[in-house]
Amino acid sequence: MKVTVLGATGGIGGEVVRQALLAGHEVTAVVRDPSRFSVDGDPTDGRLRVVTANLTSPEDLVPALTGRHAVLSGLGARTRKDAGVATRLTRTLLTAMETTDVRRLVVVSAAPVGPAPADDGFLDRTARALVSAVLKDVYTDLRAMETAVAGSATEWTVVRPPRLQNKPLTGGYRTVIGGFPAKGRFIGRADVAHSMLALTNDPAAVKQGVGVAY
Template sequence: MKLTVFGATGGIGQEIVRQALVAGHEVTAVVRDPARLTVTGTNLEVFRADLTVPEAVRPAVAGRDAVLSGLGARSRKDAGVATRLTRTVLRAMEMEEVRRLLVVTAGPVGPESEGDGMLDRAARSLISALLKDVYDDLREMEAELARSATDWTVVRPPRLQDKPLTGTYRTVVGGFPRRGRFIGRADVAHAMLTMVGDPGTVKQGVGVAY
């Protein structure tokens, strides 16, 4: 497949690029600073673009089978960036009539697992309060996706870890894994690539966790 990855220099984004190349896909990595992308490969195109201008992004998505995005705020002071930059991606995709889009948000943005106990619920409430601005941004980003013409999937992980790829994790379409507290960035990337061709995840939020 021909894939475009936004946020390709982030923890999840670089893993998406790396795993996609290993799987034999053609990958376009959209970056602001090419020096921060450590992944290399013969099927990799590095595309430097201003992510505030849809017209500048159009060539990066033209003719692609799917677009995957790891765009998001790295801290509270960056709240709002996920929605703003995703709007650019959506406009560019709509101009080029590219439909498949997968993005990362966060577990607390979606529904709680019905099997969670009091401790898990309390921890979720605390984290949601501490990162309210960031999660509000992600909710608005999800709302933008829902209003778009794309075949979107929202992937919602819990606390992220830097761990090697395992390929073993739980996913719940429209919900969240019971007591799902952690997942490695590499496994989030693996889940996203797996979902690209899964019609059951289209226009759905998918919780993913160990």
């Protein structure tokens, strides 16, 4: 599979690049600052291409998208001060995709943006409400991003993880298409990346939000 990864210098995007290469895929990593990009292993077999692009310009992105089978995006706010970046940069991506032949798109959002499990207990509901209040601007941004993605002509999937952790890949996570795993409170960035790659080839996930958690 030939994939383009946006947000390749971030925790999730970098893991998508690393795992995709290990799986034998051809990867185009789109970065704004190449000095911040690194990947484990030896990419000299030619399956990795690093493209520096201005993510506010659709025209800059088109060469990195043309001929790809899918786009996986880890774009999002690194801090509360960055709120708005997910919507702004994803709209640039969607505009660029309109001029190419690539239609499959997998993006990262967050659990509080999607539906809560029907059997959530008091503690989980309280924690969800508290986090949503503290990170209100970030989640408002992600909701707007999801709206833009859902209104596009792409074959999209939105992945919604809970609190992120830096831990090795386990593969022991749960996914719920159209919902969220009960009592799913944490997940590692490496497992989010793994789920994104797996969902890319899952027809049931097209035009769906997918909750992922341990």
